[in-house]
Amino acid sequence: MTKENIDTPALLVDAPALERNLEAMQRLADGFGLALRPHAKTHKSPALARLQIEAGARGITVAKVGEAEVMAEAGLEDILIANQVIGETKLDRLVRLAERARTAILVDGVEGVQALEQALARRGLEMEVMIEVDTGKRRCGLERLEDILDVVRAIEKARHVRLRGLETHEGHVADGARSAEDLRTRAQAAGQRLVEVAEALRDRGIEIRELSVGSTPAAPYTGAVPGLTEMRPGTYVFNDVNQMAIGQATPSDCALSVLATVMSRPAPGRAVLDAGSKSLFAERVRPGFAGEYSGFGFIREAPGAVISSLSEEHAVVDLNGEALRVGDRVKIIPNHVCPCVNLHEETYVVRGGEVVDVWPIAARGKVR
Amino acid sequence: MTKENIDTPALLVDAPALERNLEAMQRLADGFGLALRPHAKTHKSPALARLQIEAGARGITVAKVGEAEVMAEAGLEDILIANQVIGETKLDRLVRLAERARTAILVDGVEGVQALEQALARRGLEMEVMIEVDTGKRRCGLERLEDILDVVRAIEKARHVRLRGLETHEGHVADGARSAEDLRTRAQAAGQRLVEVAEALRDRGIEIRELSVGSTPAAPYTGAVPGLTEMRPGTYVFNDVNQMAIGQATPSDCALSVLATVMSRPAPGRAVLDAGSKSLFAERVRPGFAGEYSGFGFIREAPGAVISSLSEEHAVVDLNGEALRVGDRVKIIPNHVCPCVNLHEETYVVRGGEVVDVWPIAARGKVR
Numbered sequence: 001m002t003k004e005n006i007d008t009p010a011l012l013v014d015a016p017a018l019e020r021n022l023e024a025m026q027r028l029a030d031g032f033g034l035a036l037r038p039h040a041k042t043h044k045s046p047a048l049a050r051l052q053i054e055a056g057a058r059g060i061t062v063a064k065v066g067e068a069e070v071m072a073e074a075g076l077e078d079i080l081i082a083n084q085v086i087g088e089t090k091l092d093r094l095v096r097l098a099e100r101a102r103t104a105i106l107v108d109g110v111e112g113v114q115a116l117e118q119a120l121a122r123r124g125l126e127m128e129v130m131i132e133v134d135t136g137k138r139r140c141g142l143e144r145l146e147d148i149l150d151v152v153r154a155i156e157k158a159r160h161v162r163l164r165g166l167e168t169h170e171g172h173v174a175d176g177a178r179s180a181e182d183l184r185t186r187a188q189a190a191g192q193r194l195v196e197v198a199e200a201l202r203d204r205g206i207e208i209r210e211l212s213v214g215s216t217p218a219a220p221y222t223g224a225v226p227g228l229t230e231m232r233p234g235t236y237v238f239n240d241v242n243q244m245a246i247g248q249a250t251p252s253d254c255a256l257s258v259l260a261t262v263m264s265r266p267a268p269g270r271a272v273l274d275a276g277s278k279s280l281f282a283e284r285v286r287p288g289f290a291g292e293y294s295g296f297g298f299i300r301e302a303p304g305a306v307i308s309s310l311s312e313e314h315a316v317v318d319l320n321g322e323a324l325r326v327g328d329r330v331k332i333i334p335n336h337v338c339p340c341v342n343l344h345e346e347t348y349v350v351r352g353g354e355v356v357d358v359w360p361i362a363a364r365g366k367v368r
Numbered sequence: 369m370t371k372e373n374i375d376t377p378a379l380l381v382d383a384p385a386l387e388r389n390l391e392a393m394q395r396l397a398d399g400f401g402l403a404l405r406p407h408a409k410t411h412k413s414p415a416l417a418r419l420q421i422e423a424g425a426r427g428i429t430v431a432k433v434g435e436a437e438v439m440a441e442a443g444l445e446d447i448l449i450a451n452q453v454i455g456e457t458k459l460d461r462l463v464r465l466a467e468r469a470r471t472a473i474l475v476d477g478v479e480g481v482q483a484l485e486q487a488l489a490r491r492g493l494e495m496e497v498m499i500e501v502d503t504g505k506r507r508c509g510l511e512r513l514e515d516i517l518d519v520v521r522a523i524e525k526a527r528h529v530r531l532r533g534l535e536t537h538e539g540h541v542a543d544g545a546r547s548a549e550d551l552r553t554r555a556q557a558a559g560q561r562l563v564e565v566a567e568a569l570r571d572r573g574i575e576i577r578e579l580s581v582g583s584t585p586a587a588p589y590t591g592a593v594p595g596l597t598e599m600r601p602g603t604y605v606f607n608d609v610n611q612m613a614i615g616q617a618t619p620s621d622c623a624l625s626v627l628a629t630v631m632s633r634p635a636p637g638r639a640v641l642d643a644g645s646k647s648l649f650a651e652r653v654r655p656g657f658a659g660e661y662s663g664f665g666f667i668r669e670a671p672g673a674v675i676s677s678l679s680e681e682h683a684v685v686d687l688n689g690e691a692l693r694v695g696d697r698v699k700i701i702p703n704h705v706c707p708c709v710n711l712h713e714e715t716y717v718v719r720g721g722e723v724v725d726v727w728p729i730a731a732r733g734k735v736r
Contacts, residue, residue: 007457007736041680063681083681086631086642086695089375108634111694132634139682140632140640147634263454264508266476266500266515272508274454278710279735283650312409312707313431313451313735314507326479327454339680342646343710343733365711367647367681368375 001355003348008261009275011340011347012331015356017255018048018237025219025236026056032223032231037061037080039214039234042338044363045347046074048237059102061214061232065093066366072101074362080130081105082167082214082232084112084140090368091119095127104128106167108142113154113161120160128164129155130212133197135190137172145200152206165210165229166201168194174217174246179289183246187218191225198227217246240337241298245288251300256347257331258297258340260315262324271305271324273315275332281339282310297332307332369723371716376629377643379708379715380699383724385623386416386605393587393604394424400591400599405429405448407582407602410706412731413715414442416605427470429582429600433461434734440469442730448498449473450535450582450600452480452508458736459487463495472496474535476510481522481529488528496532497523498580501565503558505540513568520574533578533597534569536562542585542614547657551614555586559593566595585614608705609666613656619668624715625699626665626708628683630692639692641675641683643700649707650678665700675700 003012029036038052039061049060049071059078062068068079078101085094085105094116097103107113107129120127131151134141142148155163170190177183191213198208213222214232216239223231235243238256243249260275277296285293295307296315302322309316315332317324324330334340341347342364349357371380397404406420407429417428417439427446430436436447446469453462453473462484465471475481475497488495499519502509510516523531538558545551559581566576581590582600584607591599603610606624607617628643645664653661663675664683670690677684683700685692692698702708709715710732717725 005457008455009735084631084640084642087376087629089373108632109694112632115695134634138635138638139677139679139684140634142634261455263452264476264480266502266508266510267506270506272452274452275735277649277707278733281645281650282707309507311507312710316507326477327483339645339650342680343735345733365646365713367377367643367711 003259003350003353003355006259006348006355008259008329009279010259011344012257012259013347013349014255015349015351017253021237021239021253021255022051022055025233028219029223029231030056034223034228035230037212037230037232038237039082039232040067040071040363042234042237042341044341044361045359046071046076046362047359049076062363064366064368065090065097066368067363068097068103069093070363070366072097076101078102082169084108086112086115091115095119095123095125098125098127104130104164106130106132107151108132108140110150110154113151113158117158117161126160126162128162130164130167130210133166133168133194135168135170135193137169141168145197148197148201152201163207165208165212166194166198167212169214170218170222171215173215174286176287177246177289180247183217184221187221188225190218191222191228195225195227216243217248235337238337241293241333241335242286244298245285245291245293247288247290251298251333254333256337256341257300257333260330260332262326262328262330265324265326269319271317271319273317273330274313275315276313277310278312279343280310280315280332280334281336281343283336283339285335297334300331300333302330371627371718371721371723374627374716374723376627376697377647378627379712380625380627381715381717382623383717383719385621389605389607389621389623390419390423393601396587397591397599398424402591402596403598405580405598405600406605407450407600408435408439408731410602410605410709412709412729413727414439414444414730415727417444429602430731432734432736433458433465434736435731436465436471437461438731438734440465444469446470450537452476454480454483459483463487463491463493466493466495472498472532474498474500475519476500476508478518478522481519481526485526485529494528494530496530498532498535498578501534501536501562503536503538503561505537509536513565516565516569520569531575533576533580534562534566535580537582538586538590539583541583542654544655545614545657548615551585552589555589556593558586559590559596563593563595584611585616603705606705609661609701609703610654612666613653613659613661615656615658619666619701622701624705624709625668625701628698628700630694630696630698633692633694637687639685639687641685641698642681643683644681645678646680647711648678648683648700648702649704649711651704651707653703665702668699668701670698
């Protein structure tokens with residue numbers, strides 16, 4: 001099968017670029033002396049998770065119990081669900097999963113610990129948790145030491161819950177960063193904050209084995225903070241326009257494209273592609289400091305063109321002098337690769353112009 | 369099964385609200401003397417398409433060949449693919465589909481007509497097409513009469529392609545409308561433009577049987593333009609916050625909600641739900657004139673709260689004094705219901721607090 005036989009829209013993975021990305025991140029983590037636990041939400045594919053493990057990763061990260069179930073089913077054995085797990089049905093599934101694969105979750109409240117304890121006790125199982133610390137993202141996670149200590153005490157009371165350490169997602173450091181130096185400063189402040197919390201807990205005699213950070217844009221910087229033990233970047237396997245906008249990737253580092261067809265040339269200067277927000281996702285590029293990317297994706301074959309608007313099944317392209325004809329096929333680098341991948345059922349793996357594999361995106365849409 | 373047993377996030381359909389919406393739109397179309405051909409992209413469910421036909425619709429509209437295949441497989445018999453179909457693989461599928469169900473597509477260029485002709489000729493089949501006219505949306509569709517005449521001539525030359533009429537999607541009229549009156553003026557201008565093009569073609573002896581418009585926000589207005597024959601609204605079955613923002617729906621008219629669980633209360637005034645952009649989609653509300661809706665969805669149980677940001681698996685809620693506890697379940701009305709539904713595999717149909725049915729979203733993700 002060649003690329004020419006693939007119907008559009010479709011995801012293409014450039015195998016050599018992917019392999020370079022896998023190796024580069026493993027080398028970065030090794031250089032920092034950190035374990036790598038990549039976030040599989042970016043690719044949602046057991047095949048790719050196995051490549052990450054083969055490249056040296058200690059285990060994987062996922063966001064949902066449903067993603068963990070798919071990965072465990074495919075033989076992945078060490079899984080961190082980097083999220084709170086709330087609700088009886090989900091906790092029952094979590095505990096059954098933990099019987100098959102080494103599984104840990106995040107907690108950021110006493111209720112979460114207590115509900116987990118009850119679910120574990122029903123089946124006589126133990127599980128490790130990490131306390132999520134808010135280092136600036138203002139999403140989940142605790143900021144104040146007294147709140148963190150409340151959770152530690154709840155864990156100490158629970159007979160089946162064990163504290164592995166502290167976790168943060170410092171993805172916010174790329175928002176509004178004005179330069180690579182600014183990004184470095186912000187990433188290291190987030191990492192430093194996690195270490196400070198750990199020291200404060202250790203001063204009180206609390207054992208904190210693991211300190212885990214995670215975010216691709218912060219990865220080159222956060223890991224340099226002494227005291228951390230693990231990093232969990234996700235996007236790096238594919239990269240995307242967000243990564244290009246902060247100078248961490250060029251188009252040739254972007255391993256994933258959405259193949260699309262020009263389906264209309266209704267007016268001079270305007271083309272319409274058959275890939276819309278149902279294929280690309282509709283996120284604007286995070287403003288960066290390394291280039292201007294105003295559109296909804298970067299068209300490799302027409303870098304001067306701008307995808308000015310998306311409907312569900314249409315990408316409207318301002319051609320800006322680029323030539324595209326009806327029937328032409330183009331490869332679009334998505335702005336944010338993770339939610340884009342989630343919209344597709346498989347990726348075509350391409351090497352030297354040939355399709356060498358098709359990977360099911362088996363954990364696609366596993367929102368529960 | 370009761371609502372309490374459903375794991376989150378999940379789609380809930382309020383059956384009585386849905387039935388009211390189905391009846392109201394059919395009555396509107398009947399009042400205008402127009403045939404109703406609802407756009408099934410909103411629900412992507414054969415079960416719901418059948419309800420639309422039973423309520424009086426003449427057929428259905430879809431956006432992709434893959435959606436049409438699912439609907440034909442489920443027994444739907446009269447399908448307009450309101451999109452250009454470009455590419456040999458897709459055209460082959462289209463022609464095979466047309467052997468099973470009455471199928472028509474849009475064209476807006478000579479190349480599209482010629483490629484369709486070749487695909488039809490290979491199997492000795494005929495198909496009707498509608499010429500897409502751009503009445504202001506600036507997406508696909510032709511504006512200039514001379515371009516439209518070029519397409520008409522290509523259709524006349526093609527032996528297997530028949531011209532059914534003209535089509536427009538006037539969805540742009542709701543963008544930036546300042547009042548209901550402004551919306552009416554803009555919708556009717558779009559409908560009027562379609563009629564003018566038809567008259568110009570008829571003056572040249574060209575037969576135009578059908579004039580089809582389609583958009584839920586424009587539906588109460590466009591249909592009043594004399595000369596139209598068909599309308600294709602989609603969103604009306606469920607409604608959404610976009611519809612609330614222009615005063616065409618109240619929360620009780622919104623038949624679809626995303627059920628979510630509060631999974632974290634990490635700081636005073638902030639809650640985090642387990643439904644993110646992978647469950648709600650990440651579109652801002654279209655600015656309207658009937659209410660301020662700044663968040664990423666409307667929480668029925670906490671109308672004063674605002675979903676201030678979404679990650680893939682998190683909705684961050686500014687509580688603004690509303691009370692939500694970890695474990696509470698809430699129903700969120702999505703901003704734009706169509707791409708939200710596309711993220712889920714099934715809808716739970718609820719009547720009187722009981723789950724009375726589960727509809728597979730069988731045409732979910734059919735981007736080809």
